[in-house]
Amino acid sequence: MSEIDILLGKSIRAQRHRAGLSREALARKLCVSAHTIAAIEDGQRRANAPQLFEIADVLDVKIAGLFNWPEETAATPKQPSPAPPFEGEARAVAGHYDALSMPHRKAVFAFLLALSRE
Numbered sequence: 001m002s003e004i005d006i007l008l009g010k011s012i013r014a015q016r017h018r019a020g021l022s023r024e025a026l027a028r029k030l031c032v033s034a035h036t037i038a039a040i041e042d043g044q045r046r047a048n049a050p051q052l053f054e055i056a057d058v059l060d061v062k063i064a065g066l067f068n069w070p071e072e073t074a075a076t077p078k079q080p081s082p083a084p085p086f087e088g089e090a091r092a093v094a095g096h097y098d099a100l101s102m103p104h105r106k107a108v109f110a111f112l113l114a115l116s117r118e
Helices: 003-018 021-031 034-043 047-056 063-069 089-097 102-116
Strands: none
Touching: 003 034, 003 063, 021 063, 034 089, 063 102, 089 102
8 A cells, every 4th residue: 555545544544543433443433344444544554535535524524634744853853945937826736745744745736647657
């Protein structure tokens, strides 16, 4: 699986802990096995879109909340990037990308690669 699966799994685990649910309790609410929840949280299994919406609903978070994982490289200073050589929306996207931590950048890049293969 990819880095985004690992980061998303960690986020789901953190949100589950915040909600005070065990893996078994979350699994029961989602009608899946605790093994499935463990695999998703460990980044060994990719949750599909409907599962992510169900997980967010059960954990009482917005779907975007599952993608707000903690900084893993907080001790690593960010390197400033040179100004991008483009205009308009592309410049705005690049500015937002530059503001991301390295794990987030890698996850976004992996996501864009996956989309471009469809």
